[in-house]
Amino acid sequence: MSDGPITSIGEKHLVRPGATFREITDSISVVTETSAPRGWWIAFLTAATFLGILGAAVGWLFWKGVGVWGNNSPVGWAWDITNFVWWVGIGHAGTLISAVLFLFRQKWRTSINRFAEAMTIFAVICALLFPGIHVGRVWHAYYMFPLPNSMSLWPNFKSPLLWDIFAVGTYFTVSLLFWYVGLIPDLATLRDRCTTAAQGVRRYVYGLFALGWRGSNRHWSNYERAYMILAALSTPLVLSVHSVVSFDFATSVEPGWHTTIFPPYFVAGAVFSGFAMVMSLILVARVVYKLNDLVTMTHIELMNKIMLATGSLVGYAYAMEFFIAWYSGNPYERYVFVNRALGPYSWAYWTMISCNVISPQFFWFKRFRTNIPFSFVLSIFINIGMWFERFVIIVTSLHRDFVPASWGYFHPTAVDIATFMGSLGLFFTLFLLFIRWVPMIAIAELKGVLPQADPHHGEHHGKHDKHDKRDAPTEGGEPAPAATEGA
Amino acid sequence: MSDTHNEPQPERERRPVLLLAEFDSAGSVLHAAEALRDAGYKSFDAHTPFPVHGMDRAMGMSDSRLGWIVAAMATAGFTTAVALITWANHISYPFVVGGKPPLSIPAYAPVTFELTVLFSAFGAVFGMLGLNKLPRHHHPVFFSDRFRSATDDRFFLSVEREDPKFDLTKTRELLEGAKATHVEVIEDEVP
Numbered sequence: 001m002s003d004g005p006i007t008s009i010g011e012k013h014l015v016r017p018g019a020t021f022r023e024i025t026d027s028i029s030v031v032t033e034t035s036a037p038r039g040w041w042i043a044f045l046t047a048a049t050f051l052g053i054l055g056a057a058v059g060w061l062f063w064k065g066v067g068v069w070g071n072n073s074p075v076g077w078a079w080d081i082t083n084f085v086w087w088v089g090i091g092h093a094g095t096l097i098s099a100v101l102f103l104f105r106q107k108w109r110t111s112i113n114r115f116a117e118a119m120t121i122f123a124v125i126c127a128l129l130f131p132g133i134h135v136g137r138v139w140h141a142y143y144m145f146p147l148p149n150s151m152s153l154w155p156n157f158k159s160p161l162l163w164d165i166f167a168v169g170t171y172f173t174v175s176l177l178f179w180y181v182g183l184i185p186d187l188a189t190l191r192d193r194c195t196t197a198a199q200g201v202r203r204y205v206y207g208l209f210a211l212g213w214r215g216s217n218r219h220w221s222n223y224e225r226a227y228m229i230l231a232a233l234s235t236p237l238v239l240s241v242h243s244v245v246s247f248d249f250a251t252s253v254e255p256g257w258h259t260t261i262f263p264p265y266f267v268a269g270a271v272f273s274g275f276a277m278v279m280s281l282i283l284v285a286r287v288v289y290k291l292n293d294l295v296t297m298t299h300i301e302l303m304n305k306i307m308l309a310t311g312s313l314v315g316y317a318y319a320m321e322f323f324i325a326w327y328s329g330n331p332y333e334r335y336v337f338v339n340r341a342l343g344p345y346s347w348a349y350w351t352m353i354s355c356n357v358i359s360p361q362f363f364w365f366k367r368f369r370t371n372i373p374f375s376f377v378l379s380i381f382i383n384i385g386m387w388f389e390r391f392v393i394i395v396t397s398l399h400r401d402f403v404p405a406s407w408g409y410f411h412p413t414a415v416d417i418a419t420f421m422g423s424l425g426l427f428f429t430l431f432l433l434f435i436r437w438v439p440m441i442a443i444a445e446l447k448g449v450l451p452q453a454d455p456h457h458g459e460h461h462g463k464h465d466k467h468d469k470r471d472a473p474t475e476g477g478e479p480a481p482a483a484t485e486g487a
Numbered sequence: 488m489s490d491t492h493n494e495p496q497p498e499r500e501r502r503p504v505l506l507l508a509e510f511d512s513a514g515s516v517l518h519a520a521e522a523l524r525d526a527g528y529k530s531f532d533a534h535t536p537f538p539v540h541g542m543d544r545a546m547g548m549s550d551s552r553l554g555w556i557v558a559a560m561a562t563a564g565f566t567t568a569v570a571l572i573t574w575a576n577h578i579s580y581p582f583v584v585g586g587k588p589p590l591s592i593p594a595y596a597p598v599t600f601e602l603t604v605l606f607s608a609f610g611a612v613f614g615m616l617g618l619n620k621l622p623r624h625h626h627p628v629f630f631s632d633r634f635r636s637a638t639d640d641r642f643f644l645s646v647e648r649e650d651p652k653f654d655l656t657k658t659r660e661l662l663e664g665a666k667a668t669h670v671e672v673i674e675d676e677v678p
Contacts, residue, residue, distance in 0.1 A: 021536060021640035146571060154575035156584050158594040166601040174608040181612055185638065189536070192635040211622035214629070215637045217520075217533035217542045219619040224538050225551040226615035230608060237604050244597050444638075448537040455517040455539055 015111075016293035021447050024294070028186075028439050028446075029193055031289050036436055039288055044432045050425020057418035058133055066136050068415040075398045075410040080134040081248075082390040083420055086273070087127035087427075088168060088245055089266070089386060092238055093274025094120025095175055098182070099234035102227075107449045108302055111295050114442045115285070116278045117179040122430040123277070124172045126423045131164070133419075160247035167244035174237055178230045181223070185444040188213035242266040249393065256336035256397030259324060265317035269389060272310035272356070275303050276382035283376045285435060294441055297370055304369040307382065311360030314389070318357065336397055344409060345396045348388050355385020501674040504627045506646045506658050507634065508667035513539045516642035519665035520545040523644065526661060530650035534628065534643040556614035557607050564606025568599040627675045645673075 061068055071078045094116040101109040132141050144165050148154045155162050188210040194203035243263035250262040286295045325337040340349050359381045362368040400407045434440065451457050510516040517539055523531050524547040533542055572595045581589040628634050628645055637643050646658050655672065662670050
């Protein structure tokens with residue numbers, strides 16, 4: 001059973017050995033078909049409450065103006081842009097998992113890609129909220145779009161802020177398309193599981209979104225090509241998005257922002273925080289919905305390895321920023337970095353270093369990589385650390401720049417805090433609705449990595465038998481009596 | 488004719504439109520598709536819960552043409568971006584910001600790249616749906632109750648009456664000889 005199409009990473013199983021197609025369909029679909037567990041309702045009502053708080057905070061902001069935030073001069077960008085960059089960064093893991101790992105034929109991504117893609121879309125929605133509401137006069141938010149104003153003047157295409165609109169807008173659209181294309185066969189599965197008259201509405205709604213999918217091979221052929229092209233398009237796209245976000249800073253002349261290391265450094269940080277968020281969410285879903293057979297220790301360990309790699313890259317970037325500040329000989333640049341580590345925001349700086357650089361180093365050891373509670377706690381630390389990274393970059397650079405007379409300090413207001421907490425509420429509301437109503441693991445893709453999905457599985461007994469004794473419940477090659485084993 | 492709507496419709500004539508054969512493994516459906524192809528069938532299709540590797544060749548299909556659609560859309564995206572930027576900042580209202588000339592090619596790279604990707608992605612998704620003729624409201628295979636499991640754990644082959652070699656007895660014998668576990672005739676109203 002360890003033969004077949006799943007052996008791309010050592011000899012580890014991606015799904016419990018002997019799982020049948022029917023079991024996979026059942027275990028994933030049943031979540032959307034039965035009533036939600038009490039824990040889901042508690043989480044959902046909590047998230048919806050925070051969503052309400054977001055509505056109140058944003059409504060108050062629109063009513064009164066951006067003065068309700070703690071933003072001041074010199075700190076004109078504060079939590080709003082910190083939250084924007086943090087959420088966009090979280091959004092990166094989804095596309096990385098679905099596109100980059102797809103192109104590298106990393107089949108372990110199959111159990112987590114749907115989850116991560118959904119997370120991407122919701123994180124980007126949260127991110128897009130912030131540039132929209134921080135403009136001050138929100139009724140003029142359409143100024144961000146490439147339209148001429150009443151003086152026939154167009155937006156400046158040399159401005160990174162306009163690039164950002166195109167980058168994040170494209171990223172959101174492509175991520176949504178990618179996610180939906182992946183969902184079509186699974187929505188058809190849910191449609192076809194509706195057999196009773198009482199499920200008429202369900203059948204209608206899933207049928208509508210399944211677009212009449214009938215698993216035709218003539219369709220699969222174009223479908224697989226579309227999926228591969230989307231992956232190939234998304235791979236440079238995911239690298240470009242956070243690069244463009246970093247240009248918002250790097251193209252300015254602000255000490256602490258004006259550095260060429262920003263694009264790769266932001267991308268590494270984005271992948272780091274995105275994987276941490278996937279880890280936090282999937283560990284909870286795995287326990288609540290008993291997905292241990294589908295999201296295995298292999299997945300958790302591999303994700304922890306990616307976090308170790310990207311966390312170390314981020315640590316390298318922090319060190320390199322200091323080196324370049326010193327090596328540049330620019331006194332303003334040097335001062336910003338000394339001030340970061342030792343100035344009034346040193347508490348934020350050292351929180352960032354502890355969470356992002358020190359804590360992932362535990363993942364050098366297999367004992368920690370495969371410890372689930374430890375992985376969960378660390379993923380939360382990394383999320384906190386990455387929020388502080390953006391806070392440190394934005395606020396510590398701004399609060400003391402060239403002229404000491406204009407120095408200041410930023411204090412968040414209650415509205416700042418409510419907006420941030422509210423954006424978490426928005427994210428979790430969307431996410432909980434997703435796991436309730438949409439198959440949270442890609443059913444069709446997961447079936448494709450089972451050993452019996454290989455049409456030649458079991459045809460060459462002589463070759464397989466050598467190392468196949470251990471776990472071969474479907475000896476003989478046929479995909480087990482699936483119809484009788486399903487619940 | 489609106490007054491006739493409430494009257495019971497006379498039973499319309501039905502005729503067989505396809506033969507639907509069910510298989511219980513990816514291997515047997517693949518070999519059955521090869522048997523159909525070798526017997527000279529053209530208008531047939533496989534229905535599987537996931538893409539079965541080698542099925543395109545087993546069915547004698549040519550390569551997907553989607554790449555050409557995406558290439559055309561990529562070109563359109565690139566052209567749109569260049570035209571938009573050149574018009575907006577160079578022709579319609581030229582202005583100098585940051586000491587860069589109105590037509591500053593390096594500064595235009597990000598937007599050009601993003602629009603190329605955006606148009607290509609639209610081409611990939613909507614091109615795929617167009618080539619597959621989806622969304623589609625109904626298809627005769629859905630008349631079969633057994634067909635529900637095509638998105639679960641069963642594998643089907645459908646042979647359409649349009650195929651010149653379609654024959655209710657001979658095709659059925661061929662499918663049954665290729666390890667089909669169940670073969671049924673799907674009927675639809677004569678259009």
